[in-house]
Amino acid sequence: MRKIDIFDTTLRDGEQSAGINLNTAEKLEIARQLERLGVTVMEAGFPAASPGDQDAVRKIAGTVKNSIVTGLARCNQKDIDAAWEALRVAEQPHIHIFLATSPIHMAYKLKKTPEEVIEASVEAVKYAKKFFPLVQWSAEDGSRTEPDFLARIVTEVVKAGATTVNIPDTVGYATPQDYGAIFKFLKETVPNIDRVKLSAHCHDDLGMATANTLAAIENGADQVEGTINAIGERAGNVGLEEVAVALHIRKDHYNVETGINLKEIKRTSQLVSQLTGVAIQPNKAVTGKNAFAHESGIHQDGMLKNPNTYEIITPELIGDAHTELVLGKHSGRHAFKTRAEEMGFTLEPERLNEAFAEFKKLADRKKVITEADLLVILTDQQIQEADARIYELSGVQLSSGTANIPTATITVVRPDGETITEAATGTGSVESIFNALERIVSEKVHILDYRVSSVGKGRDALGEAVVKVLIGEDEITGRDAAQDVLEATANAYLNAINRKLVKNAQPTETVPLT
Numbered sequence: 001m002r003k004i005d006i007f008d009t010t011l012r013d014g015e016q017s018a019g020i021n022l023n024t025a026e027k028l029e030i031a032r033q034l035e036r037l038g039v040t041v042m043e044a045g046f047p048a049a050s051p052g053d054q055d056a057v058r059k060i061a062g063t064v065k066n067s068i069v070t071g072l073a074r075c076n077q078k079d080i081d082a083a084w085e086a087l088r089v090a091e092q093p094h095i096h097i098f099l100a101t102s103p104i105h106m107a108y109k110l111k112k113t114p115e116e117v118i119e120a121s122v123e124a125v126k127y128a129k130k131f132f133p134l135v136q137w138s139a140e141d142g143s144r145t146e147p148d149f150l151a152r153i154v155t156e157v158v159k160a161g162a163t164t165v166n167i168p169d170t171v172g173y174a175t176p177q178d179y180g181a182i183f184k185f186l187k188e189t190v191p192n193i194d195r196v197k198l199s200a201h202c203h204d205d206l207g208m209a210t211a212n213t214l215a216a217i218e219n220g221a222d223q224v225e226g227t228i229n230a231i232g233e234r235a236g237n238v239g240l241e242e243v244a245v246a247l248h249i250r251k252d253h254y255n256v257e258t259g260i261n262l263k264e265i266k267r268t269s270q271l272v273s274q275l276t277g278v279a280i281q282p283n284k285a286v287t288g289k290n291a292f293a294h295e296s297g298i299h300q301d302g303m304l305k306n307p308n309t310y311e312i313i314t315p316e317l318i319g320d321a322h323t324e325l326v327l328g329k330h331s332g333r334h335a336f337k338t339r340a341e342e343m344g345f346t347l348e349p350e351r352l353n354e355a356f357a358e359f360k361k362l363a364d365r366k367k368v369i370t371e372a373d374l375l376v377i378l379t380d381q382q383i384q385e386a387d388a389r390i391y392e393l394s395g396v397q398l399s400s401g402t403a404n405i406p407t408a409t410i411t412v413v414r415p416d417g418e419t420i421t422e423a424a425t426g427t428g429s430v431e432s433i434f435n436a437l438e439r440i441v442s443e444k445v446h447i448l449d450y451r452v453s454s455v456g457k458g459r460d461a462l463g464e465a466v467v468k469v470l471i472g473e474d475e476i477t478g479r480d481a482a483q484d485v486l487e488a489t490a491n492a493y494l495n496a497i498n499r500k501l502v503k504n505a506q507p508t509e510t511v512p513l514t
């Protein structure tokens, strides 16, 4: 069977979604899970974009061993140098450089002639080859590029030493027929095209990203790019979970394999949703919570008689086991540690003890601890070191009801160690919490978005709160999960403030080359 490489860009194009801002610890956590998922390449960021991104790419490149780690760069030496600085520690250093090739992008955005775009691309590929054995070049807006020009520039970058050539449908404009035809045309026209990997990168502006990606595969693409949960710029990228499962379920038609460990899909999706704060729509293909729910009588009748009547994918295929994890208040450290390891967490003994203490506290209040609960507890412990607790919640007291004015009394330990208590009213409990916290913190905070959802099922499920705030010019997302959703709300607000303070404390200059 032909092998299709999976190139994940959750941490780069996915993070370009409006409102997503991952810190290094969160990126590292997702990168480890992407490695378990079995992606061939993961794009960890855009090193020249900020010192934070450069640091995250460097840490991921130094940690991940079973997937190739790459970083994005424009066609200039400064970006390529920044990428090398971050990626030199990788096992197989890989860089992804791009330049737009469509008439509109060349004329209006780059203000370059087609000849200048060819020259800049060739120079950048040759410069990158001095450092990187693996050089991917992308024709940004490739699907709206004049085909003969596309074939010419691809011929030149292949000659210059590119090892992968990517033809993105940057604005999600192509139809499956258009997009497939580009791959067929390049395969037939460009000399030595079989010496490089040909890659597809689709956006979902017209809802055709999955169909376009599959059309590229049918027409010769060797690699496909996308994100988990289909996050990404504007309407998002293609969801890799959809591509991987479509190729598996319809292998009779596509006859290719990806190397993706399908059983890790559910967990990866849940982790990305948890850390980005972007909920998965219930009817989302493959990973939505209704994807395996059968509601109507005729369907249920069919399912009972033969599940194949209505179920083309089983939840087990993507690791969505329905069997609840039997860990409860009588479980001990061994069982807890073993389960944590099975879930891919190797925590320091101190962090494991703290996670175990959190688990026991929860088990006292909740009948069944689900895998979703454990994922929240263990992930929070793993990222805690970087997520400094500068303001720390000490207590929340609420008085509310239909006949009185909601009032929150909140106690917080401030960065200077002082314990401070403030009370405030609001039109509802949540607003009274935000108002009381605003009196405690010194930053001017504007709430942009607030969401609560349950983690897992059942009336005693954990409540997760996500608060997106604007502080100065920075949009920051904070989150927390607790049994009491109002406690989670106060903690999510403080988590956002703490992240802003950590961000302020980071150096702003780019890291010098050594």
Ligand SMILES: CC(=O)SCCNC(=O)CCNC(=O)[C@H](O)C(C)(C)COP(=O)(O)OP(=O)(O)OC[C@H]1O[C@@H](n2cnc3c(N)ncnc32)[C@H](O)[C@@H]1OP(=O)(O)O
Pocket (backbone or CB within 6 Å): 013, 016, 046, 048, 049, 050, 073, 074, 075, 076, 098, 099, 100, 109, 110, 111, 140, 170, 233
């Ligand atoms: C399709 C994609 O997803 S492409 C990736 C998009 N991702 C991002 O932009 C996220 C990270 N970006 C950033 O942090 C910033 O945009 C930076 C640090 C890269 C650049 O910031 P600035 O120097 O302030 O430039 P700004 O973003 O305003 O403009 C982009 C410049 O890069 C040029 N440019 C755009 N693409 C390329 C390219 N592939 N190669 C070389 N130059 C390019 C533009 O023409 C413009 O140049 P100009 O300043 O001479 O007009």
Ligand SMILES: CC(C)C(=O)C(=O)O
Pocket (backbone or CB within 6 Å): 013, 072, 098, 138, 139, 140, 141, 166, 168, 169, 170, 171, 201, 203
């Ligand atoms: C940088 C390229 C690959 C990109 O993200 C796009 O064109 O959408």
